[in-house]
Amino acid sequence: MWNWFFKLASPPHFYALAGRLSYWLLVPAVVLLAIGAWGGLVLAPPDYQQGDAFRIIYVHVPSAYLSMMIYVTMATAGAIGLIWRIKLAHAVAASCAPIGASFTFAALVTGAVWGKPMWGTYWEWDPRLTAELILLFLYFGYMGLRGAFENLTQADRASAMLAIAGVVNVPIIHFSVIWWASLHQGPTLSKLEAPSISGDMLWPLLTMILAFTLFFLGILAMRVRAEVLEREVQSRWAEDVLRGASPAGVNS
Amino acid sequence: MTPRRQRMLVVGLVLAGVAGAVGLSLRAFQENLLFFYTPSQALAGEAPAGKKFRLGGMVEKGSVRREPGALEVRFDVADNKDRLTVSYSGVLPDLFRDGQGVIAMGYLEPNGVFRAEEVLAKHDENYMPPEVAKALAEQGHPVQTDAAGPSPN
Numbered sequence: 001m002w003n004w005f006f007k008l009a010s011p012p013h014f015y016a017l018a019g020r021l022s023y024w025l026l027v028p029a030v031v032l033l034a035i036g037a038w039g040g041l042v043l044a045p046p047d048y049q050q051g052d053a054f055r056i057i058y059v060h061v062p063s064a065y066l067s068m069m070i071y072v073t074m075a076t077a078g079a080i081g082l083i084w085r086i087k088l089a090h091a092v093a094a095s096c097a098p099i100g101a102s103f104t105f106a107a108l109v110t111g112a113v114w115g116k117p118m119w120g121t122y123w124e125w126d127p128r129l130t131a132e133l134i135l136l137f138l139y140f141g142y143m144g145l146r147g148a149f150e151n152l153t154q155a156d157r158a159s160a161m162l163a164i165a166g167v168v169n170v171p172i173i174h175f176s177v178i179w180w181a182s183l184h185q186g187p188t189l190s191k192l193e194a195p196s197i198s199g200d201m202l203w204p205l206l207t208m209i210l211a212f213t214l215f216f217l218g219i220l221a222m223r224v225r226a227e228v229l230e231r232e233v234q235s236r237w238a239e240d241v242l243r244g245a246s247p248a249g250v251n252s
Numbered sequence: 253m254t255p256r257r258q259r260m261l262v263v264g265l266v267l268a269g270v271a272g273a274v275g276l277s278l279r280a281f282q283e284n285l286l287f288f289y290t291p292s293q294a295l296a297g298e299a300p301a302g303k304k305f306r307l308g309g310m311v312e313k314g315s316v317r318r319e320p321g322a323l324e325v326r327f328d329v330a331d332n333k334d335r336l337t338v339s340y341s342g343v344l345p346d347l348f349r350d351g352q353g354v355i356a357m358g359y360l361e362p363n364g365v366f367r368a369e370e371v372l373a374k375h376d377e378n379y380m381p382p383e384v385a386k387a388l389a390e391q392g393h394p395v396q397t398d399a400a401g402p403s404p405n
Contacts, residue, residue, distance in 0.1 A: 048385035049347060049375065083259045120345030120372045126287055161292070164263055165270045172274070181287045182307060183355055188377040197379040 005166030009088045011228045012237035018221040018228075025218030032211035047201075049069035056114040056207060061189075064107035067135060068170050068217060074142070075167040078160030088224075090156035091231060093163060095147060095223035099216060101139035108132060119183060127176040128184035131169060138166040152231065154209035288355050291335040299360070307336065307366055308374070310353045316350065329354060331365070336360075340368040347373035 040058035047054035074096035081089035149155035288308030312328035356368035
């Protein structure tokens, strides 16, 4: 079992595996995305108060969920890299940041577009909205900090520390609507009681969340692959890959 | 202590330290983090006097009075204890209606009327088709909205 684990963390092996993995993640992601979009935009009935405007949740909720999930993934990978000195973990953390920042941006923009007609404002300094904006700045800070180092090992360690410290913001985003009087409504899905959304609106949402998650994992596999190749560019196997041959020492 | 243990400890301490610091400062700023005050808090004098603040609550059913031929509108905002009359001149958001949770930004005039400069509608976490909402209302179980949010302590 450990043998398998160490093999996975070896860059040439991971490079080959991630290539196949990204394909098997992105194909179902696209299929589910199509099903979820059809279910959410066509089959689901309009909401009793918001009418058709509620359909923004099929993009907004998966984006917001991923913005937080990716941050936790990034911080966990950073901590693993820091404690066990696994370079692949640092490569995963570094690859998470731009994807996470994009989903955070998508969550903020879709929320603003919906907020104008429904709440009456694009932006309000509400606890939930402010905490999500801080998350975007944490991603930017993480990427900026990495870029500020010449030395890769230093960049890995310093940025991992920042990611770990910033993880405190994630529960604040989630619980902000419960802890404080807020303009943003309370949780619909992530609570102990039954979800407060009718079934024919719920299934496309769950499909979209699954599709977005698979999409993230597929893109992550592709990004980590490129990151590993860049880090190992001096090595024998990377040279083989760049010359178009299959990397030596990989029996796939 | 092995170096790995030591690194684990450092990561744990950083996380605990940051969480503690953020937790304490959020506790200290609890007052300033209040996004809005309820009518009973405003009437009890808890809202900043002579300054702008946000008032949150439900639009009292049947209390919306519009000035004919003008944008001027008056309505009562209530929580489960008290109510305040709000006057506002401007365009109201789509979700504004009787029984809806709203947040008004403005100040309390000496005559006890809250003069709003901006009115935002707060929506709830329930999503359902119109037929279901209608059926629920007919059975005498109207949708329980929690639009006034958690009661701040």
